[in-house]
Amino acid sequence: xxxxxxxxxxxxxxxxxxxxxxxxxxxxxxxxxxxxxxxxxxxxxxxxxxxxxxxxxxxxxxxxxxxxxxxxxxxxxxxxxxxxxxxxxxxxxxxxxxxxxxxxxxxxxxxxxx
Amino acid sequence: xxxxxxxxxxxxxxxxxxxxxxxxxxxxxxxxxxxxxxxxxxxxxxxxxxxxxxxxxxxxxxxxxxxxxxxxxxxxxxxxxxxxxxxxxxxxxxxxxxxxxxxxxxxxxxxxx
Numbered sequence: 001x002x003x004x005x006x007x008x009x010x011x012x013x014x015x016x017x018x019x020x021x022x023x024x025x026x027x028x029x030x031x032x033x034x035x036x037x038x039x040x041x042x043x044x045x046x047x048x049x050x051x052x053x054x055x056x057x058x059x060x061x062x063x064x065x066x067x068x069x070x071x072x073x074x075x076x077x078x079x080x081x082x083x084x085x086x087x088x089x090x091x092x093x094x095x096x097x098x099x100x101x102x103x104x105x106x107x108x109x110x111x112x113x114x
Numbered sequence: 115x116x117x118x119x120x121x122x123x124x125x126x127x128x129x130x131x132x133x134x135x136x137x138x139x140x141x142x143x144x145x146x147x148x149x150x151x152x153x154x155x156x157x158x159x160x161x162x163x164x165x166x167x168x169x170x171x172x173x174x175x176x177x178x179x180x181x182x183x184x185x186x187x188x189x190x191x192x193x194x195x196x197x198x199x200x201x202x203x204x205x206x207x208x209x210x211x212x213x214x215x216x217x218x219x220x221x222x223x224x225x226x227x
Contacts, residue, residue, distance in 0.1 A: 004157070033214070043158075043203065043217035056214045090157055092215075100146050100165055103215065105157030 002027065004093050004106035012112045018079040021109045025072050025093030032074040033103065034066060037088040046089075049074050050097050081113045116141040118206050118218035126224045131194055135221045137187040137204030145209040149178050149189045152201045152220070161189070161202075194225045 005024040013019050025032050033056075034046040045058040049068035066076040072093075078085055088110050092103040118139045127133050139147065146165045150158035162171045162178040164187070170179050175192045191198055204218040 035215075035217075042219045043215075045214050045216070048214060056211060058214070092157075100163055102160055102163060105150075105159070107157050108155075110155075 004091060004104050006089075006091055006106035006109050008109060009107065010110045010112075012114060013081050015081055015083060015113055017081050018077060019081060019111060020075055020077045021089055021091075021111070023074045023076075023091035023093075023106060025074070025091075026095075026104055029093040029095050029104075030072050031094045031097050031101075032068060032072065033092045033094075034074070034076050035090045035092065036060070037090060037108070038086075043090070046076065048097070055097065078111075083113050086111060086113045116206075116208060116216050118204055118216050120202075120204050120218035120221050122221060123219070124222040124224070126226060127194055129194060129196055129225055129227050132190065132192050133194060133223065135189045135191075135202050135204075135223070137189070137218055139185050139187070139204070139206045139216075139218075141206040141208050141216055143209040144182065144185075145207040145211075147178075147180055147187050148205040148207070148215075149176070149187075150203045150205055152203060154200070158203055191223075196225050196227060199223060199225045 031050045033048040037043045048056040068074045088108045090108045092105045094101040094103045121136045148163045149161040152158040164180045177190045180187045201220040203220040
């Protein structure tokens, strides 16, 4: 069974540009959550999608957005990139929402904003 | 405010030795507590998940404990190996927050030969 796949693995963008990251969850999983990881802040929750609907959102500005498709694949978009957006972006998939359901993480997308 | 705090921030031990990592949380209402291992440049991998009613769970050489009354957890690693060098992250889930996970800052463990 394939794991969580995130593409691309590495990305370099210029300030002011926008970027789209992709996450393909484990087959059969309907919940996808996104996290930002930086050395100073650790892992922070961005948003959660389940059945194509955003169910939960973290404390990030509106420049960060996402969506989920009918096949459960998810994308997140960051517009008007800032230097501080440089981070490892991780997505996690699970079969159900919350509870004791295990979350499986992808390898992440390393975004560098210059 | 829901928070997860871990100690120590970093730890260096010799191969074969045991160690214990600590986690305190203020997340409410509590649903479950997880420990993840994250190798450099890779995504976190789950080690254990414990609910309110569980006070210990093992996964090979990893043993996690949970005291829901004091809101503390520990991860004990037995007979450490070089491959245990990684960041260990304590993660707590709130009962009414769906898939949202609250992460600690992690403990950076380095196992030396």
